[in-house]
Amino acid sequence: MLQEIxxxxxxxxxxxAALLSSVACGIIGTYVVVKKIGFISGGxxxxxxxxxxxxxxxxxxPLLGVIPFSLAAALAIGLLSKKAKVAEDTAxxxxxxxGMAVGVICIGxxxxxxxxLFSYLFGNILTVPAFDLWMIMLLDLLIIAVVWLLSKExxxxxxxxxxxxxxxxxTTALYLLMLCLIALTxxxxxxxxxxxxxxxxxxxxxxxxxxxxxxxxxxxxxxxxLSAFFSICGLWLSCLLDIxxxxxxxxVAGFCFLLAHSWRFVRLLPGVLPG
Amino acid sequence: xxxxVIACDQLSVDLGGVRVLENVTLSVGDGDFLGLVGPxxxxxxxxxxxxxGLEKASAGIVRVFGGLPGSFPGRIGYVPQRLFFDREFPxxxxxxxxMGRLSKKKLFQHYNALxxxxxxxxxxxxxxxxxxxxxxxxxxxxxLQRALxxxxxxxxxxxxxxDEPTASIDPQMKTTIYDLIEHLKERLTIVLVTHDTxxxxxxxxxxxxxxxxxxxxxSGATAGRASxxxxxxxxxxxxxx
Numbered sequence: 443m444l445q446e447i448x449x450x451x452x453x454x455x456x457x458x459a460a461l462l463s464s465v466a467c468g469i470i471g472t473y474v475v476v477k478k479i480g481f482i483s484g485g486x487x488x489x490x491x492x493x494x495x496x497x498x499x500x501x502x503x504p505l506l507g508v509i510p511f512s513l514a515a516a517l518a519i520g521l522l523s524k525k526a527k528v529a530e531d532t533a534x535x536x537x538x539x540x541g542m543a544v545g546v547i548c549i550g551x552x553x554x555x556x557x558x559l560f561s562y563l564f565g566n567i568l569t570v571p572a573f574d575l576w577m578i579m580l581l582d583l584l585i586i587a588v589v590w591l592l593s594k595e596x597x598x599x600x601x602x603x604x605x606x607x608x609x610x611x612x613t614t615a616l617y618l619l620m621l622c623l624i625a626l627t628x629x630x631x632x633x634x635x636x637x638x639x640x641x642x643x644x645x646x647x648x649x650x651x652x653x654x655x656x657x658x659x660x661x662x663x664x665x666x667x668l669s670a671f672f673s674i675c676g677l678w679l680s681c682l683l684d685i686x687x688x689x690x691x692x693x694v695a696g697f698c699f700l701l702a703h704s705w706r707f708v709r710l711l712p713g714v715l716p717g
Numbered sequence: 718x719x720x721x722v723i724a725c726d727q728l729s730v731d732l733g734g735v736r737v738l739e740n741v742t743l744s745v746g747d748g749d750f751l752g753l754v755g756p757x758x759x760x761x762x763x764x765x766x767x768x769x770g771l772e773k774a775s776a777g778i779v780r781v782f783g784g785l786p787g788s789f790p791g792r793i794g795y796v797p798q799r800l801f802f803d804r805e806f807p808x809x810x811x812x813x814x815x816m817g818r819l820s821k822k823k824l825f826q827h828y829n830a831l832x833x834x835x836x837x838x839x840x841x842x843x844x845x846x847x848x849x850x851x852x853x854x855x856x857x858x859x860x861l862q863r864a865l866x867x868x869x870x871x872x873x874x875x876x877x878x879x880d881e882p883t884a885s886i887d888p889q890m891k892t893t894i895y896d897l898i899e900h901l902k903e904r905l906t907i908v909l910v911t912h913d914t915x916x917x918x919x920x921x922x923x924x925x926x927x928x929x930x931x932x933x934x935x936s937g938a939t940a941g942r943a944s945x946x947x948x949x950x951x952x953x954x955x956x957x958x
Contacts, residue, residue: 609872
């Protein structure tokens with residue numbers, strides 16, 4: 443059956459998209475989880491919807507609209523919460539809603555019906571064009587290069603930002619750069635699970651990986667593998683049952699998350715129970 | 718003549734409209750071991766933060782190694798209170814201590830063999846060889862504290878700042894941590910913030926009490942204990958655990 447499935451170009455593309463996006467997702471998701479910035483990441487993702495709307499309105503590939511929009515959102519949320527004494531959750535919530543609003547207005551302004559709008563919100567891995575695959579691959583390479591170059595700095599600001607500052611690091615600049623990498627990861631993930639559900643794939647594989655890891659690189663590798671596993675399982679199940687691919691991927695991930703935690707709970711149980 | 722390691726002149730600090738430090742004048746010379754005691758909220762941690770460049774002076778002058786605070790990160794080792802980071806973080810003792818080398822490295826530069834040698838030395842100085850691969854979440858409070866001291870030592874500092882290194886550690890472990898610090902005072906200038914007024918008398922060369930204002934007590938190792946019991950008598954707060 444597998445051979446028949448991969449005889450189709452769109453299935454091959456879907457598989458590539460799943461594997462390529464897992465790379466960014468596992469690496470950046472690791473930072474999102476250990477630095478506990480899931481809500482910021484969700485904010486950046488939703489703000490990015492403004493970029494999709496803008497792309498539609500201008501008649502260009504919406505992913506090209508998302509890149510500048512999500513980068514701007516990352517910098518603005520980061521700067522507002524670090525420098526302008528705005529509470530972080532207020533800054534995130536504001537951008538979250540304003541970005542979505544801009545997207546809705548832009549799409550409304552463009553005459554005609556926006557047919558694949560749904561796929562940007564909730565993902566549709568079966569319709570990834572080759573151009574987007576190339577873009578995802580380039581972004582992967584960029585993310586790997588930056589993380590490799592700055593591995594010790596990113597580890598330091600994730601673990602203890604104050605100690606990093608005392609050691610002479612420019613912590614705010616590094617933090618903003620980390621948020622920009624999250625923004626680029628959002629771009630990568632839009633095609634696969636859509637902006638609404640990005641946050642689940644950024645956090646679940648890394649959260650499970652953390653239970654099994656003693657170091658950040660180890661956690662990244664495990665998170666990449668888990669993310670690829672969830673995406674491919676979800677893709678396969680969605681074909682089998684003829685249901686939405688993005689949502690299936692998220693459900694597979696969520697189910698495994700519950701499973702991992704139940705397993706840990708059961709394993710720790712003898713220590714909790716008396717006798 | 719070499720400038721003092723730390724020099725504060727008429728230093729005042731306001732945090733959120735509250736005066737936390739007022740007119741603090743202090744000089745810590747090369748090889749000194751200053752014990753800084755005082756009630757909670759008395760400004761001890763704030764003074765360390767000013768010396769580290771994390772907090773700005775509202776008035777007065779602070780010089781560290783003759784320059785502005787934060788100018789020489791590579792010459793200062795800092796042992797923060799261990800409560801402020803995530804103990805579930807996936808990091809081994811080795812990688813934690815490696816972070817102490819950060820101030821010696823440039824941006825983009827990866828750790829090399831020299832860094833790893835310094836880390837091994839610092840870990841054996843702290844007596845943690847057996848735990849080097851252990852995840853920090855699996856360490857006891859005392860072991861984690863030693864690991865944080867090892868991290869500071871790995872950066873080969875000239876000045877060591879310790880913020881309550883024995884808070885919430887059982888009494889036996891406290892003595893071993895003080896013995897470790899005692900060992901270091903021969904080659905380092907040390908500022909130690911602590912509540913253990915009874916224990917530090919043996920170790921320090923200078924004692925200051927800080928309760929918004931700073932009062933420097935007599936110098937000399939033997940005088941430490943006597944002056945501290947005097948301090949404790951005047952400030953009943955210290956007697957509370």
